[in-house]
Amino acid sequence: MSRWFRCISLLFLFLCVCVSIQAQTTGNTGSTAASTKPAASVIEQTAADEQLQTDTDTLDNDDDSGVQHQSQSDNPTDAGEQSSAAAQDTSKKTPEKSDTTGAVSASDESPRTEDSVPEGAGESAAGEQNGKGVSENTDANAESALDENLADTAMQKNGVGGQDPSVKNSLERARISHQFEGGVTAIADSSITCSFFAAGKDGFITRFSYRTMKPETWQVSTLPIKRIAVHPKKTFIAVYETDGFSIHTISLWDWQTKKQLYAKRFTSSVLSLSWSAQGTYLFIGTASTEGITILDASGKIKKVYPRPPGIVLLAATGPSEKSIVTYGETGRLVYADIAKKSILTQYETEDRLESPCLIKNYTQIIGYKNGNVVVVKAASGEVLKSYPARSALFAGKITDSLPVWIEKGDARRTWHLCQGDKKSPAFSLPHPAAITAARHVDAAVVIGTDDGRLYRLTQNSDATVSLTELNIDASIQVSDMCTKDSKIYMLSGSTLYAAASPADKPAPVIQSVSGERCTVYGNGFLFWSAEKNAPLYYAEEGQTPTILYRPRERLNSVSVYKDTIAAVRAFSGLVLLNGKNGAQLFTYQAAGLQDAVQVDDTFVLITKSTGGVIRQPLLLIDIRTSETIPLNMDGDIAFSAQANNKVPDTFSCFRLKTEKAAQTDLMTMKIDTAHPARSAFTAALSYGDENLQASLYDDGYAVLTNLGKNQLSYYDKKRRSIRQLPRDYALSRKALMTDTYIVSVNYDGSLSWFNRRTMQLLQHIPPTKN
Numbered sequence: 001m002s003r004w005f006r007c008i009s010l011l012f013l014f015l016c017v018c019v020s021i022q023a024q025t026t027g028n029t030g031s032t033a034a035s036t037k038p039a040a041s042v043i044e045q046t047a048a049d050e051q052l053q054t055d056t057d058t059l060d061n062d063d064d065s066g067v068q069h070q071s072q073s074d075n076p077t078d079a080g081e082q083s084s085a086a087a088q089d090t091s092k093k094t095p096e097k098s099d100t101t102g103a104v105s106a107s108d109e110s111p112r113t114e115d116s117v118p119e120g121a122g123e124s125a126a127g128e129q130n131g132k133g134v135s136e137n138t139d140a141n142a143e144s145a146l147d148e149n150l151a152d153t154a155m156q157k158n159g160v161g162g163q164d165p166s167v168k169n170s171l172e173r174a175r176i177s178h179q180f181e182g183g184v185t186a187i188a189d190s191s192i193t194c195s196f197f198a199a200g201k202d203g204f205i206t207r208f209s210y211r212t213m214k215p216e217t218w219q220v221s222t223l224p225i226k227r228i229a230v231h232p233k234k235t236f237i238a239v240y241e242t243d244g245f246s247i248h249t250i251s252l253w254d255w256q257t258k259k260q261l262y263a264k265r266f267t268s269s270v271l272s273l274s275w276s277a278q279g280t281y282l283f284i285g286t287a288s289t290e291g292i293t294i295l296d297a298s299g300k301i302k303k304v305y306p307r308p309p310g311i312v313l314l315a316a317t318g319p320s321e322k323s324i325v326t327y328g329e330t331g332r333l334v335y336a337d338i339a340k341k342s343i344l345t346q347y348e349t350e351d352r353l354e355s356p357c358l359i360k361n362y363t364q365i366i367g368y369k370n371g372n373v374v375v376v377k378a379a380s381g382e383v384l385k386s387y388p389a390r391s392a393l394f395a396g397k398i399t400d401s402l403p404v405w406i407e408k409g410d411a412r413r414t415w416h417l418c419q420g421d422k423k424s425p426a427f428s429l430p431h432p433a434a435i436t437a438a439r440h441v442d443a444a445v446v447i448g449t450d451d452g453r454l455y456r457l458t459q460n461s462d463a464t465v466s467l468t469e470l471n472i473d474a475s476i477q478v479s480d481m482c483t484k485d486s487k488i489y490m491l492s493g494s495t496l497y498a499a500a501s502p503a504d505k506p507a508p509v510i511q512s513v514s515g516e517r518c519t520v521y522g523n524g525f526l527f528w529s530a531e532k533n534a535p536l537y538y539a540e541e542g543q544t545p546t547i548l549y550r551p552r553e554r555l556n557s558v559s560v561y562k563d564t565i566a567a568v569r570a571f572s573g574l575v576l577l578n579g580k581n582g583a584q585l586f587t588y589q590a591a592g593l594q595d596a597v598q599v600d601d602t603f604v605l606i607t608k609s610t611g612g613v614i615r616q617p618l619l620l621i622d623i624r625t626s627e628t629i630p631l632n633m634d635g636d637i638a639f640s641a642q643a644n645n646k647v648p649d650t651f652s653c654f655r656l657k658t659e660k661a662a663q664t665d666l667m668t669m670k671i672d673t674a675h676p677a678r679s680a681f682t683a684a685l686s687y688g689d690e691n692l693q694a695s696l697y698d699d700g701y702a703v704l705t706n707l708g709k710n711q712l713s714y715y716d717k718k719r720r721s722i723r724q725l726p727r728d729y730a731l732s733r734k735a736l737m738t739d740t741y742i743v744s745v746n747y748d749g750s751l752s753w754f755n756r757r758t759m760q761l762l763q764h765i766p767p768t769k770n
Contacts, residue, residue: 074288076250076264076301169761171258174729178206178217178748179473182224184448187439188237189397190230193255196441197237198454198471199225202747204730205237206454206471207255210442213456213470218258219730219747222693222709223247227273229282236261238282240270250284252299262299276317276324277362281338283324285312292326304338314356314365325378327356327365333381349381350374355392359400366403368392373403387420395438395445406438406447417445417457417465427465429455446470475766477749479516482525486738489525490751491518496525498541501741502753502764509541521560521579528555528567536567536582548582551575559643561598568593574606576623586623595641597651603673607638607653617655618669620676633667633681639692646700649673654694654707655683664691666707668717684715685722697736704742706732712744714759726761728752 180200189196190207199205203221205228208214220239227240235255242248248270251263272285281302282295292312294302304324314327323344325335331351335344353367353374364384365376373392375385389407396404402420409415409426415435417424429435433449445457454470480491490497490506494513497506515527515534524540526548533554537545549567556568564585565577574596576586592609599605599620606619616630617638635655642652651669656662666685672678687694687708696705703715712725712732730746737743741762742754753762 074266074268074286074290074293076266076284076293078262078264078299169763170726170728174216174218174258175214176217176475176729177215177471177473178204179471180204180448180452181748183450183452184437184454185224185226186228187437187441187446187448187454188228188230189439189441190235192231192233193235196439196446197228197230198437198446198448199228199239200448200452201225202452203241204748205239208446208454208470215471217729218255220251220253220260221249222731222747223249227270229273229275231279232275232277233279236279238273238275240273240284242269248286250282250295252282264293264295264299266293271311272313272315274315276321277319278321280321281317281324283312283315285315285326287311291328294324302338304336304341306341306343309334313353314358316358316362318362327353331381333365333376333378347381349376350383355394357394357396358398359396359403361399366394366396368394368405373405375403387418389418392418393435393438395440395447397440400440404440404445406435406445417459424459424463424465427457427467429453430467430469475750478745478751479749480518481734481736481743481745481751482518482520483736483738483743484520484525486740488736488738488741488743489518489520490745491516491527492749496527502762505765510539510543510545512544513537513539514545517555517558519558519560521565522563526558526560526565528558530554530556536565536577538579548579549575549577556593557595559595559597561643564598566596566598566604568596574604574621576604588621588626594637594639595653597641597643599643599649599651599671599673603671605641605643605651605671607641609637610635618653620671620673629676631671631676631679631681633669635665637692638667640694640696642696642698644698644700650698650700652684652696652698652703654691654696656690656692658690661688662690663688664694664707666694666696666703666705666715668703684717684720685713693733695734697734699737702737704735704737706735706744712742712754714742723759725754725759728761 180202182201184198184200186199187196194210195207197205197207201224203223203225204217204219205225207216221241223241223243225239225241229238237253237255239251239253248266248268249263250266250270252261253259254261266286268286268288270284270286274283280297284293285291286293289308291309292315294304296302309326309328311329312326313329315324317324321338323335323337325333327333329352331349333347333349336342337344350369353369356365356367358364359366363378365378367374368389371388373387373389374383376382377384387403389405391408392405394403394405404419407416407418411426413432414426414428416426429449431451431453433451433453435447436450437448439446447455447457456468456470458466460466476492478490478492482489487498487500491513494511495508496510496513496518498509499506510525513527514537515529517528517530519526521538524538527537527545528534531554533552535547536549536551538548539545551567551569553570553572556570559566563579565579567575567577569575571591573590573593574588575584577583578585592611594607597605602622602624604621604623606621608617608619610617614628614630616633617635618631618633620629620631633655635657637656638653640654644650649671651671653667655665655667664687665683668682668684670680684703685705685707691707691709694705694707696703701717703717705713705715707713709731711727712735714723714725725742728746730748730750732744732752733747735742735744737756740756742756744752746752751764751766753764754760755762
């Protein structure tokens with residue numbers, strides 16, 4: 001008996017140890033550093049000074065007089081909720097009637113049925129994220145490194161352990177280096193994960209670990225990201241994405257699981273994004289009459305101000321989170337009590353400070369104005385200090401006692417690293433570019449550039465600056481692809497590659513290609529450009545492309561029917577070409593055409609916008625008589641028309657309707673050329689927003705689409721059902737199918753391979769520059 005008792009006791013002790021280790025690896029592992037040694041001759045870290053008092057923690061603005069450039073009232077809406085009709089049972093067979101409502105509805109992230117919930121469309125969840133800085137403590141390097149390893153281990157286990165192979169593959173593939181197309185827009189530090197985050201105009205975010213600088217990349221949007229804020233206590237990150245015109249969305253992501261927790265849409269631009277000190281509230285400053293929106297942990301709006309404070313450029317709390325302080329465009333500091341929803345006090349200070357931010361543990365506000373970096377006392381509005389500067393891109397964090405910034409040098413493309421009165425010798429970048437973002441991270445400063453690169457800046461003993469590039473990208477970008485004889489052909493740069501499976505190394509088959517688009521024609525391929533005016537080329541494997549047709553403008557689309565090529569010119573309409581010699585067989589002059597697909601020897605199907613005399617977005621053109629026949633499908637614009645070679649007279653396209661609310665539908669069509677009025681149109685999938693970048697591939701029996709800006713959707717025409725494919729680290733821009741595989745070319749030019757039967761994401765050999 002004693003023997004069994006000892007065994008049970010040892011087993012119980014072992015389980016206790018396991019639970020303890022698990023708690024350490026999944027808990028808050030970031031350590032808060034106090035004073036540090038100087039990181040360099042210019043950048044120094046001093047001990048924390050006074051903290052913002054409880055009665056000056058918060059701010060509001062009860063007087064918005066003098067505030068300029070305000071727009072209408074901004075009422076955020078839930079961008080993650082669907083406005084289209086409820087989903088119907090996918091087992092039901094709906095007759096193909098003219099313009100019927102689809103059998104499948106969509107969420108705001110991807111189209112779905114009732115039984116098919118898009119991965120990543122999580123419910124509103126607690127938690128947020130902010131850029132609370134972490135300073136290096138040189139006396140505790142071992143402890144800091146351990147904390148970082150624990151944080152990495154916790155995130156990896158949470159993201160990979162116990163997952164199905166597809167999810168595991170996507171999270172493993174996320175650990176890649178990524179250069180941000182269009183440039184870096186924001187950098188944020190995260191003490192809780194011992195890492196920092198960088199975001200770019202291409203909708204990607206990359207996390208870098210302090211010590212190892214290992215990257216982890218995930219695309220959260222197809223729109224540019226302008227601001228990010230990392231939660232001070234959790235692995236959450238708030239993101240502001242915008243097209244710079246009408247779309248302004250704040251979303252919250254859990255970086256561990258790569259899930260979007262909620263999204264809110266605003267009617268005006270977001271000027272500031274930050275978390276309260278403990279992460280209880282997310283502060284969103286907007287260019288509206290409301291001035292600021294405050295969200296609680298679940299994404300619900302919290303009312304604090306008795307009246308709108310006007311435009312808010314900065315918002316923060318002290319550690320107690322009892323009050324909020326805001327800095328407005330007119331130079332007014334307003335403190336408000338969060339619980340009582342009342343104004344505590346107000347101060348006037350320097351107005352129109354550019355890029356205001358907090359330093360010295362919430363006690364000082366810094367900003368740039370008229371050739372000076374200005375330091376303001378947060379508790380009174382008193383101007384404490386001014387530092388002359390030609391320009392200032394602030395790089396500091398909350399614990400810095402002096403402002404840190406990047407300043408332009410006297411010579412072109414040179415820069416200085418500055419802290420207070422100290423300035424480094426001028427430095428230049430190895431790849432000439434403009435610096436667009438900066439952040440004091442650990443013992444260095446990380447900068448981002450408009451060419452998408454990230455550099456880590458450190459100072460030598462003589463104060464000169466050394467640079468280390470962090471995101472060297474050796475991959476090649478695929479611009480387009482097509483399929484022929486069960487092979488996938490990938491166009492990258494001036495070379496067309498071929499691969500039959502994900503295990504194959506892509507092999508070059510045609511070189512000296514001009515253009516970024518390709519399609520199969522006969523025994524070879526057509527190449528053209530949708531971005532610039534360039535010829536239409538033809539080539540077979542092993543040959544040099546030859547010019548088939550010289551348009552005077554770029555081409556919107558190219559399709560093939562037997563020996564005829566239909567090319568839609570950007571401004572002057574449709575032209576049908578003889579594929580053997582490029583001779584023009586037929587032209588149709590019209591503006592606003594999107595695509596053209598030949599139905600048979602007599603008719604061409606055209607998608608267009610509704611501008612002009614003919615309001616319908618879908619037309620049949622008789623190429624014998626040039627007669628135009630509008631088809632009975634309503635909408636504002638139709639695009640991405642495609643035929644298939646398996647089922648005659650059936651086509652697919654997208655339709656955008658904006659009469660009541662924006663909605664993009666995937667339409668399947670049965671065209672009756674003898675009696676066009678009898679043609680049938682079915683909205684197979686619907687997405688409750690505008691999605692003009694959506695693409696589709698129709699093989700006759702199924703339609704593959706990225707409608708919904710999230711995962712790929714596989715729509716079975718016969719069963720009228722939809723399956724969601726697991727998403728990769730990058731979002732799909734275009735996808736196609738063979739009998740065995742589904743292949744996607746993504747927004748960063750990478751490829752994703754899926755097993756068509758199981759829909760699982762597969763490992764593959766990516767093409768590289770080497």
